[in-house]
Structures are given as structure tokens and as C-alpha cells.
Amino acid sequence: MRRIIIAFLLCLLCTACAxxxxxxxxxxxxxxxxxxxxxxxxxxxVEADFGQTVQMFTLQCQTNENDELRFSVLAPETLAGISATVTEGGGTITYDGMAMDFGLLANGNVIPAAAPAIVSSCWTNAYIASAGNENSLYRATYEKNYDEKKLIVETWFEKGLPISAEICYNNERVIKITISDFSLN
Known part of the structure; x- marks a missing residue:
């Protein structure tokens, strides 16, 4: 009887792993x-939540194999046309006398203009903490560590393509990204 129980538990364990x-x-x-x-x-x-204010902007993004993200600002119109290359640790971006400085979020760990770079970097190399189906979408949760600080990046997929992402710090969403026109290089 004992062997049957052990065999049953091993089968159950293997099924859970699968x-x-x-x-x-x-x-x-x-x-x-x-x-x-x-x-x-x-x-x-991109929607950056500073608590008192929310700032929104739209970027056309392209990533490469080095986890660099090149973007061109589509909106707001006052910044349209600015282009830059950032990494997940990017900073204030200044070109031709214009600057995109939306401040820092997540205790100084997230620069809103670099948020798409953080998300795309998670897609390629961050720890996948959990995943599963949520309503009709697939959700993947990534953990990104900065020294002793941790960002949680959630991405929702529809038909295998990302449609939105959130960057959370201390259980609070600081960045929300709506993703469209996704394609592989």
C-alpha cells in the first residue's frame, strides 16, 4: 500500500511539473x-503615473539583439520626430535643444522614456516568475532586479503577440504601455 501511495505522489508531482x-x-x-x-x-x-499627474506619450520602437531600443516620438506633437537610442537604464534624452524628461519613477529606477526598453529587455532575458491565462489573454510576469530593488513587469498577449504591459514597483503600477503594430525584425 505504501508503494502505491508513493507511486501515486510521484505521478502527481510529475504531472504538476508538466x-x-x-x-x-x-x-x-x-x-x-x-x-x-x-x-x-x-x-x-506610454502612461507614466507620478501620483499627482499622469503623463502620456507615444513612441515608435525598434529593438535589436543588444537590448537597445531605438525610438521616435509620435506624440505629443511638440516632441514628435525626436529619435534616440536607449537601454533599460537610459536617462534624459536631449536632441536639437529639445529634451524628454518626465522625471523618475519607482524610487529612481524607471525613466518613462526607457520603459519600452525595460519591457522588451524582460521579454528577452528577465526571469519569468509566472504565467497563465487571464480572461481571453495570456499573461507573463517578469522580475527585473536592480541591486536589491525589484521591478515586476507584466505583459498581456493576444494570439501570441504582446498587446499591453505594466511596470510595477512596491505593488504599485508606475507605467502602463499599450502595444500595437508588433512585428519581429
Whole structure:
């Protein structure tokens, strides 16, 4: 009887592991596609929540195999046309006398203009903490560590493509990104 119980528990354990792999599989497959294609491009409508104010801007983004993100500002119109290359740790971006400085979020760890770079970097190399289906969408949760500080990046997928993402710090959303026109390089 004891052997039967042990065998049953081992089967149960193996089944649980298989289902976890199946749940993570779409996030892992997406990561492999982005890496194999040398990056991706997308439009990011970024909403930065400073508590008292919310700032919004729209960027045309393209990533490469080095986790760099090149963007051109589409909106607001006063900044349209500014282009820059940033990494997840980017800073104030100044070109031709114009600057995009939206302040710092998440205790100084997130610069809103670099938010799409943080998200795309998570897609390719951050720890996938969890994943699963939420309503009709697939959600992947990534953890990004900065020294002893941790950002949580949630991405929602529809038909295998990212449609939105959130960057959270201390259980509060600081950045929301609506993603459109996604394609692999």
C-alpha cells in the first residue's frame, strides 16, 4: 500500500511539473522568436503615473539583439520626430535643444522614456516568475532586479503577440504601455 501511495505522489508531482512547463511555454516561445529574429518593432503608448499627474506619450520602437531600443516620438506633437537610442537604464534624452524628461519613477529606477526598453529587455532575458491565462489573454510576469530593488513587469498577449504591459514597483503600477503594430525584425 505504501508503494502505491508513493507511486501515486510521484505521478502527481510529475504531472504538476508538466503543466507548469506548458503554462510557461508561450512566454518561452515568444522569447525565442524575438531573440532569433534579432529584436522586434512596435508602437508603445506610454502612461507614466507620478501620483499627482499622469503623463502620456507615444513612441515608435525598434529593438535589436543588444537590448537597445531605438525610438521616435509620435506624440505629443511638440516632441514628435525626436529619435534616440536607449537601454533599460537610459536617462534624459536631449536632441536639437529639445529634451524628454518626465522625471523618475519607482524610487529612481524607471525613466518613462526607457520603459519600452525595460519591457522588451524582460521579454528577452528577465526571469519569468509566472504565467497563465487571464480572461481571453495570456499573461507573463517578469522580475527585473536592480541591486536589491525589484521591478515586476507584466505583459498581456493576444494570439501570441504582446498587446499591453505594466511596470510595477512596491505593488504599485508606475507605467502602463499599450502595444500595437508588433512585428519581429
Amino acid at each position: 503543466s507548469e512547463e506548458e503554462v510557461l511555454s508561450p512566454a518561452i516561445d515568444f522569447r525565442a522568436e524575438v531573440v532569433q529574429n534579432g529584436g522586434c518593432s512596435f508602437v508603445a503608448q
